[in-house]
Amino acid sequence: MSDILAENKTIAAAPSDGLAVLESQRSTAETFGIPLAVLAELTHRCPLQCPYCSNPIELDRGGSELTTGEWKKVLSELAEIGVLQIHFSGGEPTARKDLAELVQHATDVGLYSNLITSAVLLTREKLSALADAGLCHVQISFQGNEPEVADRVAGLKNAHERKIEAAKWTRELDLPLTVNAVMHRQNLHQLADIIQMAVDLDADRLEVANVQYYGWALKNRAALMPTIEQIDETSRIVEEAAVRLKGILAIDYVVPDYYALRPKKCMGGWGRQFFNISPAGKVLPCHAAESITGLEFESVRSNHSIAWIWQNSEAFNRYRGTGWMKEPCKSCEFREIDFGGCRCQAFALTGDAGNTDPACTLSPMHEQIFKQAELEAAAHQDRFLYRNFAGGTLETEGEHGA
Amino acid sequence: MAASRNISVSEASRPKLPRHARLKFDETRQVWVILAPERVLAPDEIAVEVLQLCDGVRSVSEMVDQLAVKYAAPREAIATDVVAMLQDLADKGFLTEVREKTS
Numbered sequence: 316m317s318d319i320l321a322e323n324k325t326i327a328a329a330p331s332d333g334l335a336v337l338e339s340q341r342s343t344a345e346t347f348g349i350p351l352a353v354l355a356e357l358t359h360r361c362p363l364q365c366p367y368c369s370n371p372i373e374l375d376r377g378g379s380e381l382t383t384g385e386w387k388k389v390l391s392e393l394a395e396i397g398v399l400q401i402h403f404s405g406g407e408p409t410a411r412k413d414l415a416e417l418v419q420h421a422t423d424v425g426l427y428s429n430l431i432t433s434a435v436l437l438t439r440e441k442l443s444a445l446a447d448a449g450l451c452h453v454q455i456s457f458q459g460n461e462p463e464v465a466d467r468v469a470g471l472k473n474a475h476e477r478k479i480e481a482a483k484w485t486r487e488l489d490l491p492l493t494v495n496a497v498m499h500r501q502n503l504h505q506l507a508d509i510i511q512m513a514v515d516l517d518a519d520r521l522e523v524a525n526v527q528y529y530g531w532a533l534k535n536r537a538a539l540m541p542t543i544e545q546i547d548e549t550s551r552i553v554e555e556a557a558v559r560l561k562g563i564l565a566i567d568y569v570v571p572d573y574y575a576l577r578p579k580k581c582m583g584g585w586g587r588q589f590f591n592i593s594p595a596g597k598v599l600p601c602h603a604a605e606s607i608t609g610l611e612f613e614s615v616r617s618n619h620s621i622a623w624i625w626q627n628s629e630a631f632n633r634y635r636g637t638g639w640m641k642e643p644c645k646s647c648e649f650r651e652i653d654f655g656g657c658r659c660q661a662f663a664l665t666g667d668a669g670n671t672d673p674a675c676t677l678s679p680m681h682e683q684i685f686k687q688a689e690l691e692a693a694a695h696q697d698r699f700l701y702r703n704f705a706g707g708t709l710e711t712e713g714e715h716g717a
Numbered sequence: 718m719a720a721s722r723n724i725s726v727s728e729a730s731r732p733k734l735p736r737h738a739r740l741k742f743d744e745t746r747q748v749w750v751i752l753a754p755e756r757v758l759a760p761d762e763i764a765v766e767v768l769q770l771c772d773g774v775r776s777v778s779e780m781v782d783q784l785a786v787k788y789a790a791p792r793e794a795i796a797t798d799v800v801a802m803l804q805d806l807a808d809k810g811f812l813t814e815v816r817e818k819t820s
Contacts, residue, residue, distance in 0.1 A: 562810075
C-alpha cells in the first residue's frame, strides 16, 4: 500500500461514482443487486396542488397508509438487505405526525435520510426535531422565485413565503439544503432568478428539473410544455451557472424528453437500481409505475420479503434487462445504455409499455410527439388542472387555486 | 455557520466531512462508501484512511506526518496526493472546513 501511495496512483484517482464501482463488484444489473437508495412515499396527502405532481392520478387515501409500526419494519428490512439511503417523500411527508419517529428509526438502523418536502407545513421546532433525530439532508421544492408565479403553480396562498422561511431555518440548523425547482413553460423565465435564490438561501445543491409528463403532468401538458427556444435558453443558463458557481452551488439538470434525441435512462433501467414504496405499501419500480395498467404490484403487507419482491415479482421482471424488448430497441446498440427509455412514457404515449419510449428518435412516434410539443407550447393554453383527491380541479379565471 | 464552502485545501486546513456526507462501511457489499445527497461514492482504501483522519481538529499537515511515518514514504509525495484528493472532494462539496470560533 505504501507503494501505491508513493507512486501517486490511487489517491488522485480516488472516489468515483459509487454505483459503477459497486456494480463492478457484486451489485450487478444481472443479479439485480439491492438498490442503494429507496424512495418512501409516506403519504399522498399534500397542502399543495401542483399541476405536474409526480403522484398517480389515483391517490392513496390517508386511511390506506402504512402505520408507524409498518414503516419502521420496512426501514429495518431495507437496512438489513443493504439499502443505504432513504428518501422520505410524498405527497407531503411532513403531513405525517410520526415523521420524526421514522427519521429516528432510519438513523437507528443506519440509513442515510433525506427529506423531500414542500416545506409549507414545517415549523422551526419540527425541523429542529428532525435534525435531532439524525436527518442528513433536506430538499425543498420551489415553484418560482417570487410569490405570484410560485403560489399560483402550487395552488396555495403564501406557499412561497413559507418555503423561503423553512429554507432559512434549514441552514440555520446547519442542515444541508437542496433546492428543487420544477421547470415548465410558465416559470422558465425565472430560472436565472431561481438560481440566484438558491445561492442566497445558501443551498448546497440545486435541481433544475424539467417536468416529466406522466400522471398529473400529462393531463396538464398543454399548460406546461416549454418552447424549444426556452429549452435552448435554459441549457445556456444552466451551463453558465454551473461554471460560475463551482464549489458554491452544485447544479443537477434534468432535460425535457420531448425535445431530446436519446431517451433518458429512466430509473437507471427498470428494476435495476431503484424502487419506491407507495403510501399503502406497494413496492414499485418507479413512482409512476402504477399508471401502467395490467401490472400487479406486490405490497410490503404481503407475505413476501422486500428482497423477494425486488428479485422475483412479475412486475419487476417484466421490463428488466433487455429480454422484453421489441424493435427498434432489440437490436439497438444503445439498448444497455438507456434500456429503451421510460416504460411509463411508452405506455402513456403508445399504449404499450413494451414499446420504445417515443422520446427516442428511433421510435416511430418521435416525430409526432416532437411536433405535438411544439404545437402545445405555441398554443398558450395556460390554465392548470390542480392536483387533488377529487381527480383534479380546473383553474378558474382570475381565481387561481392560491 | 459552523462550516464554510468553496474551500481551498492546504496543509494548514482542518477539513471534515459535512453533515450531508457520511463515511460508512457497507456491511452488505463489504466496501466503504460516502453517502451524500443522491449519490454514493466508493472511496478506495487510502482515501478512506485519509477521510477517517478528517475530524475538523487535525490539520492536513498532521495527517501527512502521520501517513509518512506509517508507510515510511516521502512526506512530499504524500502531501501532494492528500491535498489533491481532499481538494477534489471539496470541489464536489463532500468536504468542509471548521472555521475558527471567535468566542
